[in-house]
Amino acid sequence: MDFTPYLHQLVDEDQQAGLLSVAVDGRVALAMKGRLLLRCFCESLGRQGDIGCAVTDVDSCLVHLERDPYTLLLCTDTLESGNGFDLARRAKTLQPGLNVVVMALKDVIPMEYADAPWLQAVVAEADVIEDHKPLEAAVLAVMGGRSYRSSSLRSGSLPYLSCPRLTPREYEVLDLVANGLTNKEIATQIGVSEETARTYSKRLLRTLEVSNRVQAVLKGMRCGMVNL
Known part of the structure; x- marks a missing residue:
């Protein structure tokens, strides 16, 4: 596309x-x-x-x-x-x-x-x-x-990857992030305020121990949590 x-x-x-x-x-x-x-x-x-x-x-x-x-x-x-x-x-x-x-x-x-x-x-x-x-x-x-x-x-050697356990809400947010939704769009999708959606996104990054959304989704893919 x-x-x-x-x-x-x-x-x-x-x-x-x-x-x-x-x-x-x-x-x-x-x-x-x-x-x-x-x-x-x-x-x-x-x-x-x-x-x-x-x-x-x-x-x-x-x-x-x-x-x-x-x-x-x-x-x-x-x-x-x-x-x-x-x-x-x-x-x-x-x-x-x-x-x-x-x-x-x-x-x-x-x-x-x-x-x-x-x-x-x-x-x-x-x-x-x-x-x-x-x-x-x-x-x-x-x-x-x-x-x-x-x-x-x-x-020829991949770095060690730890896969943390996500909460149901974190799984939901990760899936929406993987689909390219903004915090505003995530808020609308799950019925919360934009500020709450922003908090959820930041919490997801902390749980996955990454610094941005691409890393979050790529790590989620490698851990079998999400499909891009």
Whole structure:
């Protein structure tokens, strides 16, 4: 799905995404699995880069890349339709000078892509949860003409993950967050005030021991608590 016409709706002041603080000089393309990831990246980049497209599938992204030049493509390996690694390959064919960072939600690089010269940077989901700023490192690397693999991909070993027990309300809020709802939308959905919904969201982050909503959902996925 192409969310580009609705970019102004993808920014939530309470989001506190904390994913990137890297200024990008040029047009940015986002191809993510789901509204939540799009929203978080838009929140991170909206005031720093020119986001030219925000989509959840390969074909929609390629339409934008065929139409305009881009500086950076950020995508996930799994999309609502298509494969992020294949998107990276096709995007580099369309625009050889394009910089591409792939976030591997499956924490692996498929063998057929492992040594591909066009695959510049890959960040494992597990390393995003650990909050070591691997996405920033990856963007800085590709913008500087270098390649990058986050620590789990380099070592072949995933970090230890503790899975806390959530309350029924926390499960409910996590599911709504995973669907990309803002605190205001969550409040409407569960019949509470926006301030109460904001409190629930903050409590969820503390329980999961993460600092932002993307980390919360990614950790929830890894612990079998939620599907993105």
